[in-house]
Amino acid sequence: MSKNGQTQQFDKAAFQAAVEKHLTTTYAATVENATPRNWYMAMGKALAEISTGNLLATEQQLASEKARSVNYLSLEFLIGRLTGNNLISMGLYEDVAAAMEELGQNLTDLLEEERDPALGNGGLGRLAACFMDSLAAQEYPAVGYGLHYEYGLFRQSFVDGRQVEAPDAWRGIEGYPWEVVRPELTQHVSLYGHVEAYVDDAGNNCRRWVPGMTVEGIAWDLPIVGYGNNSVYPLRLWECRSSAPFNLSRFNDGDYVGAQYPALEAGNVTKVLYPNDNHDQGKALRLMQQYFHCACSVADILRRHLAAGNKIEDLAALETIQLNDTHPTIAIPELMRVLIDDFKMSWDQAWEICSHTFAYTNHTLLPEALETWSEALIQQMLPRHMEIIFEINHRFMLQVEKTWPGNNEVKRKLSIIQEGPQRMVRMANLCVVSTYAVNGVAALHSELVKRDLFPEFNELFPGRLTNVTNGVTPRRWIKYCNPGLSALISEKVGDDWPAHLEKIAGLEKFADDEAFQQRYMAVKKENKQRLADWINENMGIELDTNAIFDIQIKRLHEYKRQHLNLLHILSLYHRLLNDPTFDMHPRVFIFGAKAAPGYALAKDIIFAINKVAEKVNNDERLGGKLKVVFIPDYRVSLAEILFPAADVSEQISTAGKEASGTGNMKFAMNGALTIGTMDGANVEMREEVGDDNIFIFGLLVDEVQKLKNEGYDPYRYYHADSLLRAALELLNTDEFTPGHPGQLAAIRQNLLDGGDPYLVLADFADYVKTHEEIDAQYRDQKTWARKAILNTALMSKFSSDRSIRDYANNIWKLEPVKR
Ligand code: 26Q
Numbered sequence: 001m002s003k004n005g006q007t008q009q010f011d012k013a014a015f016q017a018a019v020e021k022h023l024t025t026t027y028a029a030t031v032e033n034a035t036p037r038n039w040y041m042a043m044g045k046a047l048a049e050i051s052t053g054n055l056l057a058t059e060q061q062l063a064s065e066k067a068r069s070v071n072y073l074s075l076e077f078l079i080g081r082l083t084g085n086n087l088i089s090m091g092l093y094e095d096v097a098a099a100m101e102e103l104g105q106n107l108t109d110l111l112e113e114e115r116d117p118a119l120g121n122g123g124l125g126r127l128a129a130c131f132m133d134s135l136a137a138q139e140y141p142a143v144g145y146g147l148h149y150e151y152g153l154f155r156q157s158f159v160d161g162r163q164v165e166a167p168d169a170w171r172g173i174e175g176y177p178w179e180v181v182r183p184e185l186t187q188h189v190s191l192y193g194h195v196e197a198y199v200d201d202a203g204n205n206c207r208r209w210v211p212g213m214t215v216e217g218i219a220w221d222l223p224i225v226g227y228g229n230n231s232v233y234p235l236r237l238w239e240c241r242s243s244a245p246f247n248l249s250r251f252n253d254g255d256y257v258g259a260q261y262p263a264l265e266a267g268n269v270t271k272v273l274y275p276n277d278n279h280d281q282g283k284a285l286r287l288m289q290q291y292f293h294c295a296c297s298v299a300d301i302l303r304r305h306l307a308a309g310n311k312i313e314d315l316a317a318l319e320t321i322q323l324n325d326t327h328p329t330i331a332i333p334e335l336m337r338v339l340i341d342d343f344k345m346s347w348d349q350a351w352e353i354c355s356h357t358f359a360y361t362n363h364t365l366l367p368e369a370l371e372t373w374s375e376a377l378i379q380q381m382l383p384r385h386m387e388i389i390f391e392i393n394h395r396f397m398l399q400v401e402k403t404w405p406g407n408n409e410v411k412r413k414l415s416i417i418q419e420g421p422q423r424m425v426r427m428a429n430l431c432v433v434s435t436y437a438v439n440g441v442a443a444l445h446s447e448l449v450k451r452d453l454f455p456e457f458n459e460l461f462p463g464r465l466t467n468v469t470n471g472v473t474p475r476r477w478i479k480y481c482n483p484g485l486s487a488l489i490s491e492k493v494g495d496d497w498p499a500h501l502e503k504i505a506g507l508e509k510f511a512d513d514e515a516f517q518q519r520y521m522a523v524k525k526e527n528k529q530r531l532a533d534w535i536n537e538n539m540g541i542e543l544d545t546n547a548i549f550d551i552q553i554k555r556l557h558e559y560k561r562q563h564l565n566l567l568h569i570l571s572l573y574h575r576l577l578n579d580p581t582f583d584m585h586p587r588v589f590i591f592g593a594k595a596a597p598g599y600a601l602a603k604d605i606i607f608a609i610n611k612v613a614e615k616v617n618n619d620e621r622l623g624g625k626l627k628v629v630f631i632p633d634y635r636v637s638l639a640e641i642l643f644p645a646a647d648v649s650e651q652i653s654t655a656g657k658e659a660s661g662t663g664n665m666k667f668a669m670n671g672a673l674t675i676g677t678m679d680g681a682n683v684e685m686r687e688e689v690g691d692d693n694i695f696i697f698g699l700l701v702d703e704v705q706k707l708k709n710e711g712y713d714p715y716r717y718y719h720a721d722s723l724l725r726a727a728l729e730l731l732n733t734d735e736f737t738p739g740h741p742g743q744l745a746a747i748r749q750n751l752l753d754g755g756d757p758y759l760v761l762a763d764f765a766d767y768v769k770t771h772e773e774i775d776a777q778y779r780d781q782k783t784w785a786r787k788a789i790l791n792t793a794l795m796s797k798f799s800s801d802r803s804i805r806d807y808a809n810n811i812w813k814l815e816p817v818k819r
Pocket of ligand 1: 121122123125127274276280281282364371441658659661662680
């Protein structure tokens with residue numbers, strides 16, 4: 001590897017020629033009339049030529065070496081823009097900037113032309129993207145399998161403060177420059193139909209699926225470029241085409257479309273990403289997406305395995321399949337079906353392979369997010385899979401009977417089938433029974449998975465339930481998004497920290513160095529200015545970068561408690577106007593969040609914050625001390641501006657509800673101090689930075705449970721705390737919605753008469769007090785700088801490289817393969 005991590009010679013003239021060739025032949029533009037978008041597309045294509053070559057070479061090498069690899073199955077990959085990131089991984093950023101400059105183009109401007117591929121909702125999808133980056137950076141052989149949605153997560157705008165959704169055609173008219181279609185990998189996926197018994201040539205009683213229809217799966221590969229090495233792994237996204245799905249002769253009469261395939265009325269299977277986050281919706285089309293994804297991916301894994309000259313019996317030795325939550329669970333009965341029905345294995349042989357191939361990651365304890373599918377729906381769409389699920393459950397129930405003889409209670413609890421008016425398949429139970437490892441995503445979460453979610457499974461399968469704490473890629477989330485900080489880090493600890501984040505611990509000894517503190521805070525100031533400029537240009541709001549930038553960016557959900565943040569803002573507003581002795585350092589509260597389109601209260605919270613912002617930002621009486629900004633259409637490319645600009649990071653979920661969080665890590669690496677509950681990975685971040693360098697508040701998990709068991713009464717807090725009362729009562733007036741009193745009352749209603757399910761009122765007082773502490777400490781800039789530096793220095797545990805090594809060593813048993 002040469003300077004800048006460049007892995008191969010860069011031929012500037014050849015590159016420029018390739019750009020110009022694409023400009024003319026691919027995009028029909030001339031050097032004279034090309035738009036910035038034409039230039040960006042042509043440059044992307046020229047770069048993709050390099051990465052595609054390396055992708056094919058890596059593929060061949062891994063096949064010939066018969067390397068064990070991981071297959072990461074996820075319905076979501078929230079990768080964000082690829083161009084800038086891939087340039088860094090290829091070590092070509094400066095060279096390409098110079099080459100484009102000679103062509104009269106500014107690289108930074110061209111990078112802004114790229115739309116975010118928003119093929120995910122939030123944390124789970126972004127985690128998958130960080131994991132692919134870390135697999136490639138460390139050369140652990142891997143393929144990512146996902147869906148090629150035509151529309152990614154909806155685009156959000158605000159109309160009179162309310163969220164409005166619009167479709168996200170992320171590929172544009174020209175297509176996305178980094179993707180390459182692989183027609184030779186096309187798969188055929190069956191749906192519907194029935195199962196029939198038959199006797200094979202050897203006289204065995206067999207069963208087979210006679211499908212009602214088939215659709216095609218087209219593979220699109222995106223290159224995941226390893227940082228500073230020449231390995232490129234595919235992120236393989238399946239697109240469904242159902243152009244000729246109705247040619248099966250027995251269905252050639254009558255209105256079979258409407259009668260047999262109701263889900264198809266919704267159009268193509270891969271048209272759109274479901275916009276729910278931490279909520280199960282149970283729509284037939286979603287099940288079809290999941291099966292389509294699994295059928296294509298399992299078939300492709302088997303194709304690769306066999307094409308490399310391996311025996312089917314050796315599948316578990318050479319391939320492991322990681323299920324990103326339960327969304328790809330149907331891959332388990334699918335592999336069973338293929339091994340038994342197509343490869344003619346016995347049940348026991350097939351089970352031996354399956355149960356040593358799959359591993360499952362749990363991302364949530366929220367009951368409403370635990371997936372179940374009705375037996376009737378699976379029976380109709382995937383009749384053979386339903387049979388197989390029943391057989392898995394039957395054998396599992398015999399095992400339960402052996403351990404807990406005669407105990408029907410425990411059987412009812414552990415069964416994959418949930419009895420009731422309509423029987424439901426519990427996908428998480430199917431996963432725990434059928435996989436060799438189950439992990440939570442932070443230490444606390446994994447303990448709760450064992451203690452509260454699956455205690456009996458933990459007894460039955462000792463050692464199967466484990467933890468892998470999440471992480472984030474330092475390439476995108478420090479080096480790429482925060483060049484100022486990156487330069488400072490490299491100066492102090494050398495420039496190999498992006499691949500070896502342990503090295504940033506070397507900053508610790510500069511935490512008390514005043515000159516370093518000043519430079520560190522100067523970088524923070526520049527990053528705040530960059531964000532302030534964006535906000536001014538795009539929203540027309542002027543901000544003072546001397547104010548504390550206090551940021552909460554994540555999906556909108558009650559458990560994440562954006563409304564607790566709002567109540568704090570209302571309390572400051574109230575005090576500034578009513579208490580002449582009240583003093584505060586100027587503060588800017590910044591939000592970014594999308595609400596699931598069907599989640600009414602989440603949308604009400606967005607509306608309320610927008611309305612409060614409108615009033616507060618224009619209220620002369622506040623003397624500029626309080627500003628509130630809700631950034632529309634929060635996405636990865638905006639996150640890249642927001643994380644580096646934060647002074648304070650809001651991680652305020654009800655204890656026990658946020659499985660891990662990953663934004664918390666991105667903030668801290670970039671030098672924001674966390675105000676947070678003892679939840680998710682906050683707990684481990686506190687362990688790393690020490691109690692003095694993080695602001696912890698609120699009830700602990702056990703206190704939350706105790707309070708609920710005792711009978712939580714939000715009115716108790718309401719009556720006892722006049723500040724809380726004042727904040728809540730503001731929601732009942734027309735203070736923020738002139739002429740329309742009560743427009744914000746739904747939130748107050750939910751917190752008081754709705755029982756306050758996430759204990760917002762119980763944590764309010766401690767939250768306010770902790771914010772006062774932050775205010776006091778920020779005024780001492782040296783102390784603040786010291787704490788911020790220590791946050792950057794002590795975050796190395798939260799590199800996704802470490803997470804991936806944990807998976808590779810403790811779960812997958814995977815070794816790197818160097819190119
Ligand atoms: C389920 C059924 C039907 C439709 C959609 C869904 C669905 C989709 C997305 C359910 C859940 C999700 C996403 C969950 C998620 O993002 N969880 C987050 O995962 C992060 C990575 O582990 C954690 O850091 C967060 O704490 C967790 O909330």
